Amino acid sequence: MKNLALARKWRPKNFETIVGQEFIVEALKNSILGDRLHHAYLLSGTRGVGKTTIARIFAKCLNCHTGSNPTPCCECSSCVEIDQSKSIDVIELDAASNTQVDNMRELLENANYQPTSSKYKIFIIDEVHMLSKSSFNAMLKTLEEPPEHVIFILATTDPEKIPVTVISRCLHFNLMQMTNDEISGQLQNIFYEENIAYEDEAINMISKHADGSMRDALSLADRVINYTNGNVSLEKLTQILGITSDGVIDELLTNILDNNKQKVLDLLNKLKEHHISYESALKVLSEKIFAISEEQTFGGGNKSIQRGKQVSLQLLQTLYQISINGLKDLPFSPSQHIGFRMTIIRLLNFIPTNNVNAIQLEKEQINHNESIENHEPKKKKTIENIQIDNWDHVVDQIKPGMAKTLAQNCVVKSQEDNFLYLIVDDRFKHLNNDKYIKILEESLYTIYGEKIKIEINEETVTSTPAQKKQIEKDDALKVATDSIKTDSKIENILNEFDAQIIESTIKSTKIN
Numbered sequence: 001m002k003n004l005a006l007a008r009k010w011r012p013k014n015f016e017t018i019v020g021q022e023f024i025v026e027a028l029k030n031s032i033l034g035d036r037l038h039h040a041y042l043l044s045g046t047r048g049v050g051k052t053t054i055a056r057i058f059a060k061c062l063n064c065h066t067g068s069n070p071t072p073c074c075e076c077s078s079c080v081e082i083d084q085s086k087s088i089d090v091i092e093l094d095a096a097s098n099t100q101v102d103n104m105r106e107l108l109e110n111a112n113y114q115p116t117s118s119k120y121k122i123f124i125i126d127e128v129h130m131l132s133k134s135s136f137n138a139m140l141k142t143l144e145e146p147p148e149h150v151i152f153i154l155a156t157t158d159p160e161k162i163p164v165t166v167i168s169r170c171l172h173f174n175l176m177q178m179t180n181d182e183i184s185g186q187l188q189n190i191f192y193e194e195n196i197a198y199e200d201e202a203i204n205m206i207s208k209h210a211d212g213s214m215r216d217a218l219s220l221a222d223r224v225i226n227y228t229n230g231n232v233s234l235e236k237l238t239q240i241l242g243i244t245s246d247g248v249i250d251e252l253l254t255n256i257l258d259n260n261k262q263k264v265l266d267l268l269n270k271l272k273e274h275h276i277s278y279e280s281a282l283k284v285l286s287e288k289i290f291a292i293s294e295e296q297t298f299g300g301g302n303k304s305i306q307r308g309k310q311v312s313l314q315l316l317q318t319l320y321q322i323s324i325n326g327l328k329d330l331p332f333s334p335s336q337h338i339g340f341r342m343t344i345i346r347l348l349n350f351i352p353t354n355n356v357n358a359i360q361l362e363k364e365q366i367n368h369n370e371s372i373e374n375h376e377p378k379k380k381k382t383i384e385n386i387q388i389d390n391w392d393h394v395v396d397q398i399k400p401g402m403a404k405t406l407a408q409n410c411v412v413k414s415q416e417d418n419f420l421y422l423i424v425d426d427r428f429k430h431l432n433n434d435k436y437i438k439i440l441e442e443s444l445y446t447i448y449g450e451k452i453k454i455e456i457n458e459e460t461v462t463s464t465p466a467q468k469k470q471i472e473k474d475d476a477l478k479v480a481t482d483s484i485k486t487d488s489k490i491e492n493i494l495n496e497f498d499a500q501i502i503e504s505t506i507k508s509t510k511i512n
């Protein structure tokens with residue numbers, strides 16, 4: 001028994017040991033208890049979620065010699081034979097290898113005979129969507145007038161491919177993918193029972209890699225156990241999977257965003273030494289970029305993302321697109337290694353050289369917003385809070401109008417007690433009048449709860465909020481222009497039609 005694969009050994013034998021799928025299990029149990037059985041059930045769901053396992057348990061419930069009930073005895077000859085796939089009254093068919101109508105006719109002829117030693121004759125047809133059209137037609141005839149003792153349990157990964165005439169005669173259950181937590185929990189139980197040492201991180205990685213399939217999780221666990229002689233460690237697991245631990249990709253992405261080329265190169269060389277799967281590395285990288293975007297859009301999602309790492313959403317979109325394209329292009333690259341490195345180079349090329357400033361600027365914005373959202377008793381803001389470098393944020397809070405335009409074209413020169421001295425850009429000096437200054441003073445009173453006197457001088461200035469916004473827009477336009485110029489699809493179109501890009505028509509989608 002020691003060498004029996006975990007997936008087979010730990011296959012649930014009754015409804016109580018099934019992990020997840022509570023609603024379906026409950027519905028099937030109730031249909032037995034209430035004696036409301038259908039002649040055909042359809043179980044759909046991705047591979048490895050337990051469709052045939054549930055089908056077999058249901059068959060045991062129906063045919064148990066102690067009488068149909070939701071908790072089969074698992075000891076009578078019917079239960080034991082179903083567990084061993086030997087029951088003469090439970091016929092299992094894999095449609096993937098029996099698509100011909102003859103097989104189906106043979107099967108359905110069998111349906112007309114009474115069960116040999118049980119209450120029902122049960123047909124479990126796996127991957128039923130693979131049946132040919134004529135096989136489905138043959139089946140439909142039986143489904144339309146099913147013999148009293150016949151029950152079909154159909155399983156499929158692709159219900160879309162089953163004719164609606166068949167689906168409409170089935171009670172359809174869609175099995176949910178198992179969550180990572182459900183898989184992790186089950187793995188912990190099994191490892192404990194099997195006396196296998198494990199690391200929590202390794203369990204988490206197996207769950208993540210199994211992508212909702214308990215069967216995949218267990219077969220991966222089997223591989224690690226065989227490879228390590230019963231010690232499931234993260235290090236061995238990453239070797240088997242040919243993947244990197246998340247930490248290395250985190251570090252790589254951080255340094256790409258910081259435009260730290262030397263460190264990126266060091267990491268690339270380090271990755272090469274470890275013979276990783278570049279496909280999985282690119283997938284993890286895309287996941288990380290997605291996670292940052294999600295964190296920035298909805299907030300509070302992924303705790304593993306450093307909040308300090310603020311990059312514009314537009315840039316993240318571009319980076320995501322590049323890494324996904326890199327993944328698609330990987331099979332066409334001279335080698336996986338070159339394909340991966342090329343993608344990293346493209347990512348680096350799209351990091352604006354002023355990104356460090358952009359990060360700083362956005363950090364301030366975030367901190368600022370957080371302080372506004374903070375529900376703790378607010379510290380009273382005073383004139384000391386208005387600093388030259390947060391004038392932009394003050395301006396953002398002023399209501400739109402000419403006074404705001406005036407503020408947008410001013411910089412703070414100095415401040416003294418409750419006096420604020422500003423300089424207005426020469427070109428906007430016509431707005432420098434008492435009416436707008438009064439509105440600005442009122443706005444500051446609303447923001448700071450304190451009377452602040454404003455005095456504005458006229459000079460040539462170059463760093464007003466409006467001017468800074470324009471520079472940001474120019475940068476965004478440059479990124480957009482670069483991305484169009486380096487896009488291989490656009491290049492193909494240009495060559496194909498002998499066309500030209502009119503640069504003046506390019507617009508950045510960043511909304512300001």
Ligand SMILES: [Zn+2]
Pocket residue numbers: 063064065066072073074075076077078079080
């Ligand atoms: Zn039984």
